[in-house]
Amino acid sequence: MAGDSGRALGNAEQWLDLVAASALSGPSRQLAANVAFVGYAHGVLRLALAPGFEYLRSERAVGDLEQALSASLGQTPKIVIETGAADAETLHERADRQRGERQSAAETIFMDNPEVQLLVQQHGARVVPDSIRPFEE
CATH class of the missing domain: 1.20.5 (Single alpha-helices involved in coiled-coils or other helix-helix interfaces)
Incomplete structure (x- = not known):
């Protein structure tokens, strides 16, 4: 399963598809819908949050997002959210x-x-x- 995780989330389009298909709701859904994919490697999912949207980043929302993604990724990712613009949508x-x-x-x-x-x-x-x-x- 670990070999599949890189293919399951290797680019921004796969991230968008994963979030769109997820059963996320509430604050974790809002967070996921407003972060851009930066990269995923070695179990660390790097995302970017535009300035002005920092209020969406709470420990609970990040934790719920990590748990929701664990089934799709085959492991619970460590999410790192950077503030700033990303190249991805x-x-x-x-x-x-x-x-x-x-x-x-x-x-x-x-x-x-x-x-x-x-x-x-x-x-x-x-x-x-x-x-x-x-x-x-």
Whole structure:
């Protein structure tokens, strides 16, 4: 199992997938969603927390996160959280980015619809800003 742990958490994308699939809740979920992956080696999980989010880092939240990750990693990691920006995206940032991408795609699809174009060009119709939403919202 120890050999699998490196493959189970070798990069930021795997970290995001692990957190997204976890059963974390409450403060440990908030902490996990707002930290960025820095590295995982020799049982030590290094994460970065942006300045201004230090309030999320409590002993209990870190301990709960360590316990929640132990099953997936095959061992209980030692979590070290640094304050500062990381090159990797947090789960919260990824969710915001994906939401923006879905919104942009929905607006493009709507505005490219021939019937919408006809209404705008021939009848002077206007689209109310922020009125277009992706199907899943």
